[in-house]
Amino acid sequence: MAIPVSKRRFGRAAITAATAVVALVSTSAIAAASPVGGSGAVSATKQRVGSTPHAPSGAVAVGAPAGDTRLDLSVNLEPRDPSALRDFVKAVSTPGNAEYHHFLAKGQFASAFGPTQNTIAQVRSALRAQGLTPGAVSADGMSIAVSATVDQAAKAFGTGFRSYKLKDGSTGFQNTAAPQFASGIAAEITGVTGLNTLVRPKPLHTGFRSAARSARSLSSTHTSAATAAATGGPTCSELSSLGTDGSDYYSPQNLAASYNMEHTATSGAGVTVGVIEYESYSSSDLAHYQSCFGTKVPVSVVKVDGGATVAPNPANNIGIESLLDMEDLIGLVPGAKLINYQGRSLVAADGKTAINTSDAYWLDPIKQAVVDDNAQVLSLSWGGCELGADSTILNTELNMSLEAASQGQSLLVASGDDGAFSCGSYNNYEKAVGDPANQPYVTAVGGTTLSGNPATSRTTWNTGDGAASAGGVSRIWSLRSADSYQAGFTGSGYSSSYCSPSTGYTCRQVPDVAALADVRGYAVYVGGGWGTVGGTSGATPTWAALVAIADAQPACKANGPIGFLNYLLYGAAKSAYSTNFMDVTSGNNGIPGHSGFSAGTGYDLTTGLGEPNGANLVNTLCSKLPAAATGTSTYHPLSPKRLLDTRSSSSSAPQVPANTSAAVKITNANGIPASGVTAVVLNVTVTRTSGNGVLTVWGDNTNRPKTSNLNWTKGETISNLVTVKVPGDGWVDFYTTSATDVIADVQGYYTNDTTGYTFTAHTPKRLLDTRSKIGVSTTTPVSNNLVNVSITGNAGIPTTAKAVVLNVTATQTVGAGYIAAYPSGATRPSVSNINWTASNTTLPGLVIVPVGSNGKVSLYVHGKAHVIADVFGYFSADGALKLNTTTPTRLLDTRANIGISRTTALTAGQTVKLQVAGRAGIPSGVSAVLLNITVTGTTSSGVLTAWPDGISRPSTSNLNWAKGWTVPNLVLVPVGSDGYVDIYVNAPTHVIADVTGYFSGS
Known part of the structure; x- marks a missing residue:
């Protein structure tokens, strides 16, 4: 080498993950990253993956589905190194860590953390061996699509199927055993989704009321507005039909004022927010909302699994959630863009009867939003009972949220509207939290009730008739107490008995934060008229709007999105709680007949850290960079x-x-x-x-x-x-x-x-050529030795020069080798500047090398080659020019008609006069420019020379190449007084030039 x-x-x-902190493990009864069961032995050659799904409470078995029933399955895979992925997410999400905000680039997850290509090939082969036909692999490499019948799936995965009739009269089916796989690949698989059609997530909004119901009756038990309407941002006069702002509803400008949030016509500019939905919505309702507020927020719909199958019908609760989420965001961040990731409908047209949907259809819209990575902020206001989700659902959600966090996406999830009892009768009203709000890598959002305009008081949201801010202690997930984001935050009523964590771990607590969820809260245009609606599903897009505002701030925008919030949020609470949050200290989340948790000072299990003090919190979030x-x-x-x-x-x-x-x-x-x-x-x-x-x-x-x-x-x-x-x-x-x-x-x-030091440009001049005794006394190639190049006192370079810019070329090479440039008299460094791998190679390379105390630089040749060195300038204490960095921009590409009116290669002997000044932000009067020049499409050996326009072409070179080569080289070249640089080639080639900076006297 x-x-x-x-x-x-x-x-x-x-x-390669640089940290070794594991922020999450599963509960003591669970294998790591397998929260409710894991691979169980079937035989010496096969293992069960995941757990058998639970039948919903009150479901009655009614036989089995027809064997020819079609299933859209997804075989979900594990990351190649789950522990490294969790370490990475913690590192990129924690201020002060060397990896902080070094998110994966779009499309990078598959190669960085996804299953290896070998793993994917083995799983596909195993599926084919069981008589299945694997389809497409997702872009992140984390899932493989499979279409099969019930009979095919039963045979391939070693499971039966059972049909059930549910309480609402609908029917569905699920597998009777976890799917089995060959022992050699079982550990690489999270589980198979699409086998269970009894998944019943629900929208987490509550209490839709139309304006037709008297506003006065709505406000009779609610504190009246004490101040004038808040100002700032777009307004809509039609909201007056709802009653009094701050009493009967909260307008976007009032809500923003209540949370000290920025609110202008451009709030959230440049940020895309994704909402994840499972229903259709009325586009005319959304258009009317925008028309009234005078907003023009772009809204695109990505239909997942074909999109919604049932038409919107607000009277039957179909379409309200989507409109609440989008209208709340439009009102608060009218400068942002929205993407609606629309999955299949979950209920029939009557709004009550569940559709025969599957766990795959539940997970797919979330997957799509994460894999697309087109939205910096994601808002999810749907969910269900954490105990009703099997290990495949839970672990797949975990991996999706980790992937989102690794990419810098902020995923906010509604905690739910069932108080401390998100599982209700499922577990006989024992306290439990919802899923996916329980997930460790999401930000769970609870609910509050506000009073005043702007709000002067706040309490835990609880209607008293069964709807309240969901929160409590997860029975599934635990965090390592020593270094989790919740370390030092324990809500009143917490007990480790909920999840029975391993030693050194604590159960995940929900929610993380809260915002308005009162049923008199959000003003929405639904079903052709104005109304109000509440629930933590409104609080969630409110927090998503705050994150979008933060992402749009110059301090954040210049350094990438905020990403996974929780390390930042809990850190902000530790450093300056009252500055960043509005504490909610009153209320509880019990429901009739069942006591819940109570709010208190600081973190609690009803509203988490509390509500945002918007401007302060945004400043805190962005000031970490x-x-x-x-x-x-x-x-x-x-x-x-x-x-x-x-x-x-x-x-x-x-x-x-x-x-x-x-x-x-x-x-x-x-x-x-x-x-x-x-x-x-x-x-x-x-x-x-x-x-x-x-x-x-x-x-x-x-x-x-x-x-x-x-x-x-x-x-x-x-x-x-x-x-x-x-x-x-x-x-x-x-x-x-x-x-x-x-x-x-x-x-x-x-x-x-x-x-x-400052720069002085020098007309290109040759200082060394071992082929022709320039700078040396012989014409012998240099072999495993160094050659010294005189710099100061040579070619007009003064003794004050401290570093020199040389274009060094190795030519007529023998075997592999390299050149290392360093100041004469110094110890030779164990690095290189130019490398080659074969004989008869000619390769150039620009070097900026300090000048030795004797006025020379050394060029050490490992191997054997002739060496050429041309000077282009020097740095000293008395130079006149300083560097101005620019965003790298392409100035010339003969292949694409950039900088030249042609798309054909340059011909031998042709000179291109390239305009530099006045392009890519480079001003007139520029003295020298940094260009990365590349030759490609070469048909013979050749040489390229760059020099300032207006003088004769020098006898130096910047690039040398052989037939068929593509060769790049950085060029620091003076610019002519007319703002142009000349580029000459002596053989046919395409030429590309990208500017990275320029030198000027100011």
Whole structure:
């Protein structure tokens, strides 16, 4: 291997989890990540996966379904390393952790944490061996679709089926045993959904009242408004038909004022919120709501499993939940976008009779919202009893919420409307919480009642007739008490007897937070008229709106979405509770005949941490991320040092999969300061390349640019210098389109102050060419030796030069090898600048290398090659130019008519006059520019030269290539007085040029 191997490995937990904290385990009677049963032995060769589902309370067995009944199944798989995934989620969600906010990029989950391709192939093979035909694999790799009949499923999974008649008169069926799989793959499977059609989640809203019911009668037992209507944001005069704002209902502007939330016509701008629904809704009702408020929020519908099958009918409670969720969000964040992930209908047209739906249809819309990763915030206002969900449902929900958290999605779930008894008669009214609000990686939202305009008092929501804020202690999930987000928060009435946790663990408590849920709460336009509706299903989109407002703030927006909230929320409560939350200290969540939990000071089991003090909490959430340094920059050269090396001595395979990112922390290490860093200079190498590929380097938590830094063909080891803008969190990302190893060596960094060196551009000039005695006395190739290049006092470079910009080329190589550049007289570093793998190779590479005390730099050749070095400028204390970083932008692409009016390759001897000033934010008067130039589609060997327009072409080179090669190289080239750079090729090729920064005197 030609690249010097460093024993130090740095990388992102997206590739290998860097932390070892397990934040969640299951209860003592449950195997890890298998909350209600797990794999049970069937025989020496097969095992049961999951648990047998429960029949709903009051269900009566009525035979079995017909054998030819079609089933839409999903075989759900485990992540490749569940513990590493949980560690990663905790790390990216915890302020102060080195991994904080290093979320997976869109589409990265499959390669980072999804099952391996080998696992997927084995499961598909096992399904075929049982007579089933596996269908598509989900984009995250976590599920395999299967269509089968009841008879086929029974035979394949070793289970029977039983039909039931439910209390509402509907019928359904479920499997009588957990499905079985070959022992060798059973541990890789979470379970099979689609076998059980008795799943009955419900919308968690309560008490819809139309305006036709007297507003005065509604307000007779409710505190009257004491102040004028709150202002700010869009308003709708038609709401007056509901009575008095703050007494008979809460308008969006009043609700925002009550929670100290930002409320303008652009609140939430740039953020997409997804609502997950299981019904259709009236688009005309939604349009009327928007018309009255004067909003134009884009709403798109993603139909999952074909979408809703029953028409909206508010009189039968069909369509109210969807409109409540969307209208609440539109009223609070009119600058956002909405996506309605619409699953199959759960009830028939009468609104009472359950449809023969399945657990797969329940989970699929949530899966779709997570796998799509198009919404930063997700709101779910449907759910059921946690004890009624079997292990397949619970574990699949767990994996989906972990995936959402790993991607930076905030998932908020309504706690429910049944007080402390979310399972009701299912468990004889023993206290229990709802699912999926019980899940450890969601934010569960409870309910309150408000009084006043804006609200001057608040209490736990409880109607007194059976509807109340759901909360309590999970009987399923537990968290490691020493480091869970709920450590130090124990609601009155908590007991470990609910979940019987293992030593060192505590049961998950619900809810996490709360907001308005009173039945006189939300003003909605439903069924052609105005009305009010309550429930924790209204509180949930209210909190989703707050998160969207936070995500839209500049401090948050620049560093990515907030993601999984709970570590931040409980941390905010620990640091400044009264600043960030409005405590709810009165009320309880009991129901008639059954005592619940009581509210109290601080965290409680009725309203969690309480309601948000919006502006303060948003500021707290966003202040955890540092802002990126800005301004013109001076340069600090460093002795080269390895920061990232993904190679593993235990594997010959590349460690960064295709379409995946690695990352490295730049600031506060290796001599680089913790703040003020604007850009870093890295020599980046790819090796063990598995196919043709492209690598892009960019600042973490910003959008990946549509540019490239390295391009290669299969089997190549290739390097390039990269100057990349450093974001506020101090991390830099490396994205590759094909599997490869990535190595990054730091060469120097820029800061937004005057403590570093400034740049002087130099007309390109050759300082070394071992082929023709330039800079040396012989024409002998350099072999496992160094050659010194005189810098100061040469070609007009002054003795004040502290670092020099050289384009170094290795040519006429013999075997594999590399070149390392470093200051003369210093110890040779164990890093490289240019790498090659074969004889007769010509490869260039830009280097920025400190000048030795003797005025020279050393170029060490490992292997054998001729060496060329051309100077393009130098850094000193008295230079005139500073760096200005830009968002990487493509200025030239001869393949795509960018920067040139052609889509054909350049011809031999052609010069392109490329405009630089006035493009990509580069001003006139710019002195030099950083361009990443790539040649591709080469049909013969050739040379490319770049120089400032207006002078003669110099006898230097920037890129050299052989036939068929794709070669990149960073170019720091002076810009002509007219704002142009000239690019010459002596052989046919396509040319691409991406700008990453420029130098100017201000």
